[in-house]
Amino acid sequence: AQKVTQAQTEISVVEKEDVTLDCVYETRDTTYYLFWYKQPPSGELVFLIRRNSFDEQNEISGRYSWNFQKSTSSFNFTITASQVVDSAVYFCALSGDNAGNMLTFGGGTRLMVKP
Amino acid sequence: ETGVTQTPRHLVMGMTNKKSLKCEQHLGHNAMYWYKQSAKKPLELMFVYSLEERVENNSVPSRFSPECPNSSHLFLHLHTLQPEDSALYLCASSQDSPGASYEQYFGPGTRLTVT
Numbered sequence: 724a725q726k727v728t729q730a731q732t733e734i735s736v737v738e739k740e741d742v743t744l745d746c747v748y749e750t751r752d753t754t755y756y757l758f759w760y761k762q763p764p765s766g767e768l769v770f771l772i773r774r775n776s777f778d779e780q781n782e783i784s785g786r787y788s789w790n791f792q793k794s795t796s797s798f799n800f801t802i803t804a805s806q807v808v809d810s811a812v813y814f815c816a817l818s819g820d821n822a823g824n825m826l827t828f829g830g831g832t833r834l835m836v837k838p
Numbered sequence: 839e840t841g842v843t844q845t846p847r848h849l850v851m852g853m854t855n856k857k858s859l860k861c862e863q864h865l866g867h868n869a870m871y872w873y874k875q876s877a878k879k880p881l882e883l884m885f886v887y888s889l890e891e892r893v894e895n896n897s898v899p900s901r902f903s904p905e906c907p908n909s910s911h912l913f914l915h916l917h918t919l920q921p922e923d924s925a926l927y928l929c930a931s932s933q934d935s936p937g938a939s940y941e942q943y944f945g946p947g948t949r950l951t952v953t
Contacts, residue, residue, distance in 0.1 A: 756939040766926055768944040814881065818939035824869055824932050825894060826942065828881040 725750045727817050727829035735835045736805050743801045744813050744832045752819030757791065757798045758826065763811040774798065805836045840864050842945035844929050850951045851919065859914040859948045861929030869934035870912040871942060872904060875926040887912060888934045919952045926950075
């Protein structure tokens with residue numbers, strides 16, 4: 724069975740602060756994929772990143788960065804110099820090689836960035 | 839149009855009504871999905887279609903009936919729903935090929951209220 728845990732249900736920061744959203748996963752698959760999605764108030768989930776289990780390099784995209792650590796089964800997401808437009812619910816998701824494209828989502832973290 | 843579109847965006851229906859949700863993807867993908875998102879619950883995968891064949895049905899009540907006439911269109915037919923079925927229904931699409939898991943692209947959702 725697969726499981727994704729996002730222990731932080733809500734985080735509130737002030738604009739320009741850095742913030743890290745935690746994601747811990749469980750899977751028995753040796754090959755798996757991890758994803759992050761953003762859900763702004765409009766409701767549509769926006770794809771942010773896909774990472775496969777053999778690639779542990781950290782990734783940076785603008786103000787966003789991701790830290791994948793297999794040893795701790797974590798795939799954390801950091802927003803540097805947060806902005807009000809970053810306010811959204813962020814979901815971490817997992818897909819194992821035996822699950823095809825079926826994603827198991829975490830419960831989401833609501834991020835509120837205040838001006 | 840681009841991406842994944844869903845109609846209607848909002849729907850209010852009585853428990854005895856029959857209605858359908860429509861999803862269309864313009865991304866050339868071969869897999870499509872229906873998800874249910876209720877308040878304070880993780881995203882629930884309802885149905886998966888790959889190459890127009892249903893490959894997953896997560897114990898969804900029979901009052902929800904999916905239809906995938908081709909790889910670009912997906913419907914969710916609704917009848918005799920219950921108030922607890924009120925939720926945001928999200929459609930997604932992705933590529934599906936053996937041995938890999940690709941990111942899903944989501945539509946804006948249909949906000950359903952059952953009265």
